[in-house]
Amino acid sequence: MAHAPRRAVAALGLILTACGGSPPDEPSVDRSASEPVASAPIAETAPITPEDERAPIAAAARPEFCALLAGLGQGFGDVAEREVAIAERDDEASIRGVAEGDLDFALLGRHKVASPIERDVVFHPIGWDALVVVVHPDNPVDTITSDDLARVLLGQVTNWEELGGFDEFLHLYSHEDRASGIGRMARELLFADASIAAQVGTVLGPSESPVERVESDPEGLALASRLGATRHAVKLVAIDGTSPTRVNMRVAGYPLMMPIYLVVRREAGESVAEFVEFCRGTGQRCVALAGGVGLADGQPLWAPYRHRMRAAHVRIGR
Numbered sequence: 001m002a003h004a005p006r007r008a009v010a011a012l013g014l015i016l017t018a019c020g021g022s023p024p025d026e027p028s029v030d031r032s033a034s035e036p037v038a039s040a041p042i043a044e045t046a047p048i049t050p051e052d053e054r055a056p057i058a059a060a061a062r063p064e065f066c067a068l069l070a071g072l073g074q075g076f077g078d079v080a081e082r083e084v085a086i087a088e089r090d091d092e093a094s095i096r097g098v099a100e101g102d103l104d105f106a107l108l109g110r111h112k113v114a115s116p117i118e119r120d121v122v123f124h125p126i127g128w129d130a131l132v133v134v135v136h137p138d139n140p141v142d143t144i145t146s147d148d149l150a151r152v153l154l155g156q157v158t159n160w161e162e163l164g165g166f167d168e169f170l171h172l173y174s175h176e177d178r179a180s181g182i183g184r185m186a187r188e189l190l191f192a193d194a195s196i197a198a199q200v201g202t203v204l205g206p207s208e209s210p211v212e213r214v215e216s217d218p219e220g221l222a223l224a225s226r227l228g229a230t231r232h233a234v235k236l237v238a239i240d241g242t243s244p245t246r247v248n249m250r251v252a253g254y255p256l257m258m259p260i261y262l263v264v265r266r267e268a269g270e271s272v273a274e275f276v277e278f279c280r281g282t283g284q285r286c287v288a289l290a291g292g293v294g295l296a297d298g299q300p301l302w303a304p305y306r307h308r309m310r311a312a313h314v315r316i317g318r
Contacts, residue, residue: 064228172201
């Protein structure tokens with residue numbers, strides 16, 4: 001069985017059902033108005049090393065991915081009779097834990113980068129998430145252009161009236177970590193430059209949630225993972241007129257898509273290798289129920305995503 005952190009428990013029931021049921025077209029909690037799977041980028045097969053079959057498999061993810069990770073862990077535990085223990089960690093702590101052997105795997109919302117700590121880990125794509133803009137439900141703004149969003153992040157838009165809203169100051173919430181999945185993917189997708197000095201607004205600590213701050217702030221705005229945002233009482237704003245629904249995500253209509261990666265050590269144990277296989281096979285049902293897009297449905301997404309990453313001078317599939 002999988003031990004889920006407290007934040008994931010509320011969503012866990014839906015996702016556990018996913019492993020044995022059929023995914024709906026749209027999760028009921030949605031409050032929003034690479035290449036084909038056969039050749040999806042995946043690193044070389046990791047060699048198998050001996051392991052203690054009695055010990056739980058240790059995993060970690062950001063809070064927004066913990067419910068998905070718990071569902072995958074439960075599904076894998078049901079077929080492999082192996083426990084998966086889950087911890088909440090930010091992206092960099094998760095990668096470091098995998099690289100140093102404290103964790104067996106982690107879920108991330110960004111690709112591999114040129115960093116010494118990532119030299120000995122392998123990134124396996126298991127599905128797709130979306131980078132979304134969240135605002136308070138009472139905010140009248142329903143859509144924003146990519147150009148205006150970039151201006152917000154650069155500090156060039158500071159009043160909601162400039163975006164069609166009320167004459168109120170715009171409160172931008174973010175995390176300080178420039179290497180996080182949300183921050184890095186926003187800079188690459190919107191500016192084609194991971195190093196750009198984008199405006200960070202109100203910087204929150206690692207344990208604080210920008211989405212939760214927006215829930216209680218009618219003038220708030222934050223960038224977030226769709227998987228996490230749809231579990232909160234916020235509104236998901238359309239980008240360039242396209243809402244981040246699962247239908248729009250699947251047909252490559254929504255512009256800000258990002259893969260979900262399972263990160264493991266290059267020398268993985270047998271159970272970890274089996275878990276990777278499960279996530280890319282039977283576990284795809286869990287990805288869909290969590291609100292993401294599986295590898296098969298996400299086939300059309302690799303071409304536009306690779307095009308954007310090439311513009312940002314990023315190599316995918318290393």
